[in-house]
Amino acid sequence: MRRVCEKIVEGILTCSGFVTSVAVLLIVVFLFAEAMGLFNKKVVEEGYVLAVNKANPVRRLSALQIKEVFDGEITNWKELGGPDVGVTVFRLEDITAYFSEEELGDEYERAPRCVSRVVAGHPGIIAFVPARFVEKDFPGRLLDDECVSFGEVFAGKEWFPTATPAPLFGFLPLVAGTLWVGFFAILFALPFGLSVAVYMSEVAGRRTRGFLKPVIELLSGIPSVVYGFFGLIVVVPLLQRVFGLPVGETGLAGSVVLAVMALPTMITVAEDAMRNCPRAMREASLALGATRWQTIYKVVIPYSVSGIASGVVLGVGRAIGETMAVLMVTGNAAVIPSTLLEPLRTIPATIAAELGEAPSGGVHYEALFLLGVVLFFITMLINLGVEYISSKTGRSK
Amino acid sequence: MRQDIFPLQQGGRKRRSQWLAFGVFGLMSYSIVFILFAILGFIIYKGIGVVSWEFLTTAPADGMTGGGVWPAIVGTFYLMAGSALFAFPVGVMSGIYMNEYAPKGWLVRFIRMMTNNLGGIPSVVFGLFGMALFVKYLGFGDSILSGSLTLGLLCVPLVIRTTEESLKAIPDSFREGSRALGATKLQTIWHVVLPMGMPNVITGLILALGRVSGETAPILFTCAAYFLPRLPRSVLDQCMALPYHLYVVSTSGTDMDSQLPLAYGTALVLILIVLVVNLSAHALRRYFSNKVKTN
Structure with a gap:
């Protein structure tokens, strides 16, 4: 009897072990199911x-x-x-x-x-x-009567989902906006993130570290909508005044807010990687007469470079998928960005802003789900990249 | 090569460049501390005058230009509880399976990869998925149930990871000792492994709750209501939620001057919830680790 019970419990545990895999699969299936109708829809409004x-x-x-x-x-x-x-x-x-x-x-x-x-x-x-x-x-x-074509969606440069008689679903401005903001966010975050990671793992004493660690955890705990609110109330007017812009809601504001939001991920992962550098290597370097700084940039950083890279890539992933903060501060103009000082629009912000108004099952609705599919695959690629980078270090050790 | 790595320099120059580098790093680190305190300080400073007992216990009034946030607080707690009910058992069981049962090898690597993938999916995609599966396909409609399930799914990877990590930290000798005394594998897990790992598991769960309390994008299409005059009566009702309320109050509306104080107040309440959750997780961790030591 006890045997049977135990087997049953083991079975349940095994099932729950696969819950995440099933969830990922379901997400793919449902997003595709909702999105793929788009290419069967006519260009001209139905009826x-x-x-x-x-x-x-x-x-x-x-x-x-x-x-x-x-x-x-x-x-x-x-x-x-x-x-x-x-x-x-x-x-x-x-x-x-x-x-x-x-x-x-x-x-x-x-x-x-x-x-x-x-x-x-x-x-x-x-x-x-x-x-x-x-x-x-x-x-x-x-x-x-033509169906919405693949090329028009993925190479289209205009996003006018509610235009009549024929709405335009060009993804390019949104994809470009997402990558643009993400790129600059990482550019801003990189120097900060790496310095803090080095400082925390190599320079700071126990007490300083014990103070910085919770600060960074808190920074990652602040909800994105609060970041967005802070950005909207403080960062946006500030940038508007500094650069003398007609509107402060720009790609720059988005990048700045995203940079702060991506920092905790970057710092935590990079710091972990550096702390994993074996003590013996450090001591060998110091024994040869190198200063601590020389040890850091000639021994510790090269040793943990793949961990640092995963941290940065994870930060990129966080920045690209971020929704609310970006929605609130970037101004949401669906144009292909050329400078940082103009409004732009990202994929997640578009989904969040428009899904509520898109009639369920319509062309617009399906186009938004297709955007979700695109976003899903971008982040999936990023995650697999991280996986690949960290698996390589595992082998070389 | 050795010449290159450790050039024979004047000690003074080496020391100066180290001093410079460490100085810059320290400065950068403290500027991050400054950013955190700037955000917190700003919101506390602006919001403290708004938050009162009345603000906490009344519903919004006059078309979002007056009143309080009581329904949003209640809604947020419902969502936290609902997602916890779903995510905790599933996540903890999954973590136990990964660490105790799954054969080491490609299977565990695959599951871990999927878990990481799920954890890396943007929250707005969860929102889309929740809308497609729970709201439409399963027919739950816009409801607390749909919202909790979506949010629960979002934090399952976090729970799995913390569970797995805290179980991994338990030395195998404990398991072996238990097995040697004749306990079955399940008894070992139930009586030895889980009690020892519990403190860290619970800390992880609380941190996951903190994350849930602040998420907006997943509930946009699955649950959140712009305004409800009464509290939700069943799990199939919509509810208000603090993060969504903050978004609404700060971005849409016509009377910004009278809305802004409400937004500050809402942001402060939201931040306080997140702070309390985070700090209690830390306190719990410290309390348990002291306890284990003294035993």
Whole structure:
């Protein structure tokens, strides 16, 4: 009886041992399940069609072209490979400019007829109308309904998830923003992190270390939203004044806040690595007449370089995945950044800011999940990198 | 080569460069201390005037421009308790399996890699996952249940790691002694290994709780409510939470002048919770380590 009980408990323990693996697997499955619908979705909003005049030879437009046409940036069909005719944009709201209420009918019951007449009557028209307003013997031609393409998403330079008639889901500005902020955060954090790690493991006495250790633990314990709040209230106005900027919410503010947030991870891991340097090596170096500083940078640091590297990479991971603080201080403009002094937007901030408004199961929603997948794989790569670095040291010891 | 590593220099120059380097390192270290105290000091200084008994015990009023944070405090504690209920048993059992049962080799390496991976996933991805699995697929809706499960999953890797580490620190001789007396493996774990590792395990659990109390991104889509006039009545209700409340009060809203004091107050309460949790973990660790020594 006791045997059986013990076996059962062992079974439960074994199962729970795999809980993290299962969780990672589930995360992959669910993120993909929600995201992959994106590439089956049509470019044009569901239930709507784009119609042109029969004489117009243009058969298909990319999402970007559609947006430019409806924003009035493209005004001639020539630019789209068509005839030299001006583009007339027609949305359903515009119908009252063409027809009186009488002609439309009380409940718009004659609207389909009117749409047909408008499309037939204007050679340069592009009409964005509900599919149910298209008659059976429609005199115009419907543009080919295309699915969101892989290239447009991953190489697209514009992120306009709520644009009508065709939302744009270019990931480039978000990916660039994430890497940009992460890169500068690490650049700022690196000198601090390494100095503190060296100081704590090599220079500081027991008491100083006993004081610094909790300080760093506390720094990592402060919630990210508090960092964001502090950044918003203190760092942002400060930078705005120092650099004389129109808005203080910039990539720089994000990098500064992220640098502070990435520090504890970096310091803890790097310090651990340096403390693992064998005493004998240090003593040998000191016995040969080297000073403590020479011992540190000729013996201790080269010995623990892979540990230090893991610390830095983990810090990068923390910086890239950070959500709330970045959301609050970077200004969230989805543009590909060129300087640090302008607003930018990161992947996590985009997800956090927009998922609440995106209708569940819609294109926007799926695009945000796809962003989640991208973020997941970036951090996964970083983690595997750390794993690889630390496994190498394990062997060389 | 040896010449290169230890150049024959004047002792004075060597000493000067060491003095310089150590000076810079010390300065950098204390500037980090300064950063911490600047953040804490600023929030305490600005928030202390706002936090009163009334602030702690009333609900927000007048469209987030007045009142207190009581529902948010309650919500945060519900979420902490809920995620603890899920993460602690799972994490501790998983840690026990890793250290005591799993055959050393590729399997343990694989599980550890997965655990590290899970620990490195950004919190907002947990939020997405929680929304897809708990809120939509399992149909829990926006609720304390969904939020707690998501947060619990987030801190499982932390719990596993601390459990594994504290069990690893127990010398094998204790296990061998117990086995030699005829105890089974499970009895050994239950009566010898776990009691000895408990202090560190519990400290780790408390630190994980501290992390949970401050997370915002995972509960954005799984649980957090902008404003609720009453306290949640069941695990399937939404709840308010301090970190989300701070985010809302400090970023959205029309009347910044009257909202800002509330934001300072909320930040102070949140920081105090985190401080208390962290300090109690440290105190506990010290208390237990003294106890073990005197025995």
